[in-house]
Amino acid sequence: MSKSFRVFVALVVAISLTIPLLTPAFANEIEEKEQELNDIEEGIERRRSETNQLERDIAEISDKISKLDGQLKQQRDRINKLNSDIQNTEAKIKETDIEIAETEEFLEETTEHLETRLVTMYQQGSVGYLEVLLNAASFSDFLSRFNALRTIAEDDRRLVEEIKEARDFLEVERQKQVERKESLVSMRAEAQAVEQRLQANRREQDSLSAKLHEKKSFTQARIAQKEQAAKDVEKKIERLIRENQQQNVVNATGQFIWPVPGYGFDWVTSPYGYRNHPISGGQRLHTGIDIGIPRARWAGSPGFNGNPVDIVAADGGVVVHAGGNRSVGYGLYVIIDHGGGKSTLYAHMHNISVNVGQEVSQGQSIGHVGSTGASTGPHLHYEIRINGQHTNPMNYY
Secondary structure, eight states, rough: OOOOHHHHHHHHHHHHHHHOOHHHHHHHHHHHHHHHHHHHHHHHHHHHHHHHHHHHHHHHHHHHHHHHHHHHHHHHHHHHHHHHHHHHHHHHHHHHHHOOOOOOHHHHHHHHHHHHHHHHHHHHHHHOOOOOOTTTTTHHHHHHHHHHHHHHHHHHHHHHHHHHHHHHHHHHHHHHHHHHHHHHHHHHHHHHHHHHHHHHHHHHHHHHHHHHHHHHHHHHHHHHHHHHHHHHHHHHHHHHHHTTTOOOOOOOOOOOSSSSEEEEEEEGEEOEEEEEOOOTSSOOOOOOHHHOOGGGGGSSTOOOOSSSOOOOOSSSSOOOOOOOESSTTTOOEEEEEEEETTTEEEEEEEEOOOOOOOOOOETTEEEEBBBOSOSSOOOOOOOOTTTTTEEEOOOOG
């Protein structure tokens, strides 16, 4: 049960048993307690508004943290990929170093071999080549030997050039790989810097979230304290009313009529029972029914057609409460005592046309449907209480 509901539950409970003629002292004392209760309700509403804002702030921070976690994962994946690329590049550099070393060794061996042959040729002079040519069996053999010697010389030169080209190519590739590694290391450093900034931001958000949760817990504790204070005042009101109760109201019929003429069962927008509260959220007991009306017939609407909807007394009785706070809880509301432990409550009224202590007859207008207090649109919140206990109003129709 909400704070305002509990408050008015107490009022309805005992007030429903109130005598037709209320003493000034009793009325004043009840009004004082109602004002005390109203002040407590306003405090609870403020705290609940704070809690709702804190929950929105916490949700916003949770969303930021979730996004930061996603960004951190991306950065870590990027860093892991860069580490892998760096390792692969280092491996390629090592492989290239081995290839260069092998090529250098082969070039050195080949060069030494050629140099040895050149030294031998130098020592022997041109006799060796002449002997090869002059020992030819025929001119054709001479040409063949000459071409063979020339080919050997060209092949030797070409082999040396190819080895040098291979070595130069490998050195160029190695330099590219070194530069790639340097680039990867630089990118990794940048990614790590981004990761550190994201981690710092996340720690900041975590700290802020913890503070908000702490503040929310404190606010909820204060709400619980105020709700207990409201219960205590409610009990005092019940006691006061019971001390002044009577069991009979002359003009009561004992039967209830529908309180909003022209807007019947089909206009019930929220039944009796547990529901998600439309303003503060969470499961709460709805201690009555809500009967809606078209916005065009609500005096608070920009499109008001000038024809407000009457709220009528469900049965004859005595008005034991007429007033309230337009900003919180039930807003403007009326409680009628029908005697015999029966009472009805009419809440969120736009205006009130009866006074405390006034006798009303069944079907008499007591005001107009509105949207004062904790309301999201024009409707009548209607309760029937028997001996102080709220019941489902639909059980009486």
